[in-house]
Amino acid sequence: MFLDAPGGYGKSTLLQVVAADARSKGDIVLCVASSGIAALNLDGGTTAHSMFKLPLDLGDGTGYWNLRNTQQRADLIREAKLIIFDEISMAHKFLIEILDRSLQDLMGTNEVLGGKVCLFAGDFRQIPPVVPSAKTPSDVVFASLKCSHLWPHFRQFRLTVPQRTRSDDEYSSFLLSVGNDTLPQHVFGEGDNTDKVIALHGIRSVEKLDELIASVYPPDILRDPDASSTRAILCAHNVNVREINSAVMAKLPGGVQQLVSVDTIDKEMEGVDIDIDTLHLAEGKGVPNHILDLKIGAVCMIMRNLNMSERLVNGTKVIVEGISPRLVTVRKPGTQELIAIPRILFRFPVLEGSPLQMCRRQFPLQVCYGMTVHKSQGQTIFKVGLDLRSDCFTHGQLYVALSRTRRSDDVTVLGAPDRCVDNITYVRNIVYQELLDNT
Numbered sequence: 001m002f003l004d005a006p007g008g009y010g011k012s013t014l015l016q017v018v019a020a021d022a023r024s025k026g027d028i029v030l031c032v033a034s035s036g037i038a039a040l041n042l043d044g045g046t047t048a049h050s051m052f053k054l055p056l057d058l059g060d061g062t063g064y065w066n067l068r069n070t071q072q073r074a075d076l077i078r079e080a081k082l083i084i085f086d087e088i089s090m091a092h093k094f095l096i097e098i099l100d101r102s103l104q105d106l107m108g109t110n111e112v113l114g115g116k117v118c119l120f121a122g123d124f125r126q127i128p129p130v131v132p133s134a135k136t137p138s139d140v141v142f143a144s145l146k147c148s149h150l151w152p153h154f155r156q157f158r159l160t161v162p163q164r165t166r167s168d169d170e171y172s173s174f175l176l177s178v179g180n181d182t183l184p185q186h187v188f189g190e191g192d193n194t195d196k197v198i199a200l201h202g203i204r205s206v207e208k209l210d211e212l213i214a215s216v217y218p219p220d221i222l223r224d225p226d227a228s229s230t231r232a233i234l235c236a237h238n239v240n241v242r243e244i245n246s247a248v249m250a251k252l253p254g255g256v257q258q259l260v261s262v263d264t265i266d267k268e269m270e271g272v273d274i275d276i277d278t279l280h281l282a283e284g285k286g287v288p289n290h291i292l293d294l295k296i297g298a299v300c301m302i303m304r305n306l307n308m309s310e311r312l313v314n315g316t317k318v319i320v321e322g323i324s325p326r327l328v329t330v331r332k333p334g335t336q337e338l339i340a341i342p343r344i345l346f347r348f349p350v351l352e353g354s355p356l357q358m359c360r361r362q363f364p365l366q367v368c369y370g371m372t373v374h375k376s377q378g379q380t381i382f383k384v385g386l387d388l389r390s391d392c393f394t395h396g397q398l399y400v401a402l403s404r405t406r407r408s409d410d411v412t413v414l415g416a417p418d419r420c421v422d423n424i425t426y427v428r429n430i431v432y433q434e435l436l437d438n439t
C-alpha cells in the first residue's frame with residue numbers, strides 16, 4: 001500500500017495511529033524511514049538501513065542482503081505483521097528493490113516484498129533521493145520508487161485534507177500549486193540569461209540578510225534557545241547556511257569557544273605527502289569543520305545517528321550547555337537532562353571523488369540557525385526564513401521549504417536583489433513532471 005498526500009496532510013501522524021492500533025492488538029509492526037530524523041516521527045522508528053541491516057553502498061541495485069545473518073533480527077522480520085516506511089519518496093529505488101529481494105529470500109517466496117503487508121508513505125512533490133553522480137534530471141527521476149518495477153504493485157490511498165496549514169486555506173492552495181507547478185511563470189533577464197520564476201505572493205519579502213535573521217530570530221527569541229530551536233532559516237545551498245550561522249552566532253550573547261579537530265591522513269594512505277593545512281581545509285558531506293565555533297546556549301544539530309533509542313540522530317536539535325576540549329554537554333529542547341557528546345571519527349575523501357581518504361576527530365555538531373531545505377523535510381517548523389539569494393536547484397526544494405510552516409504569516413523570504421519587485425519575491429521552482437505523473 002502507498003499512502004500518498006502532499007506535505008503536511010498528516011501522513012506520518014496516520015502511520016503512527018495505524019502502528020499503535022496494530023500494536024495494541026499484539027501485532028509486531030516495524031517502523032522505518034529513509035532518514036534518522038524522519039524515523040523519529042514514528043514510535044520505535046529507525047532507519048531502513050538499520051532495521052534491515054542493508055548495505056550503505058547500494059551498488060547497481062541488483063543484489064540482495066542476507067537477512068538471516070542476524071538470527072534475532074531475521075525472526076523479528078519474519079514475525080512482523082506490518083512494515084511501515086515513511087518518507088519513501090526520498091529513498092533510492094535500489095534500496096526498496098534490494099529490500100524486496102531480501103524479504104523474498106527470508107520468507108522463501110517470490111511474492112513482492114516477501115508477501116509482507118507493507119504501508120509506505122511519501123509525497124513525490126517533495127525532494128527526491130539524493131544521487132551524487134546525477135548529471136541530468138533523468139538521473140534523479142530514474143532513482144525514484146516511481147521508476148521501479150515495484151511501483152505498479154502498490155495500491156494507492158490518498159489523504160485529501162491539509163492538516164499543518166488547516167488554519168490558512170489560501171496558503172494550502174498556494175502550496176499545492178507550487179508542488180504541482182501550476183503557478184504562472186514569469187521571465188526575468190534577457191537573451192541567453194533568462195530565467196523562469198514564480199511569484200511568492202502573500203509572503204513577506206525582505207531585502208537584507210540582517211532583516212531575515214531579525215524576523216526569524218528577534219533578540220528575545222535569540223536569548224531563549226528552546227524558542228530558537230522551533231525556528232529555522234532554510235537555504236538551498238550550504239554556503240548560505242554557513243553565512244547565516246556565523247551571523248547568528250555573532251549576535252548570541254557570550255564568548256565563542258573554538259573546538260579544533262585532529263586531522264590525519266588515513267592509515268591506508270600513509271606515505272602520501274600532503275600538507276596538514278589541506279587536511280584542515282577539507283570539507284566532507286555530513287562532516288563537521290576543522291574549527292567548530294560554539295557558545296553556551298547555541299542551538300546545534302547532531303551530524304550522525306548516535307543513538308536511535310535516545311533519539312539522538314542526524315538532524316536532532318540540541319542546545320549547548322557545556323564546552324570542553326573533550327566533551328560538549330547538550331540537552332534536547334524542552335528537556336533538562338544533560339547528554340555528553342564525545343568527539344567521533346569521520347573518514348572521508350580529502351577532495352570530493354578523490355581516492356585519498358582522511359580522518360577527522362571532531363564533535364558531530366553543527367550550529368543550526370540556518371539549515372538546508374533537505375534537512376527540514378518531514379518537519380513542522382514554527383517560523384521559517386527562506387534564504388533564496390541562490391535559487392533552489394532540485395525538484396521539490398521550494399515546495400518542501402514553503403510547506404514546513406502552518407501559515408503564510410510564518411514565512412519570510414530573502415531573494416536575489418533583482419528578483420524583488422513591489423515587495424514580491426520571484427524565485428525558481430524546479431519540478432520534474434515525470435515524478436508527478438499519477439500523483
Ligand SMILES: Nc1ncnc2c1ncn2[C@@H]1O[C@H](COP(=O)(O)OP(=O)(O)OP(=O)(O)O)[C@@H](O)[C@H]1O
Nearest residue numbers: 006007008009010011012013014163164378379380
Ligand atoms: N488528523 C490530524 N488532526 C490534527 N492535526 C494533525 C492531524 N494530522 C496531522 N496533524 C498535524 O499536522 C502536522 C503535519 O502532520 P504530519 O507530519 O503527519 O504530515 P505529513 O503529511 O507527514 O507531512 P510531511 O509530508 O511534511 O512530512 C503536524 O503538526 C501534525 O501534528
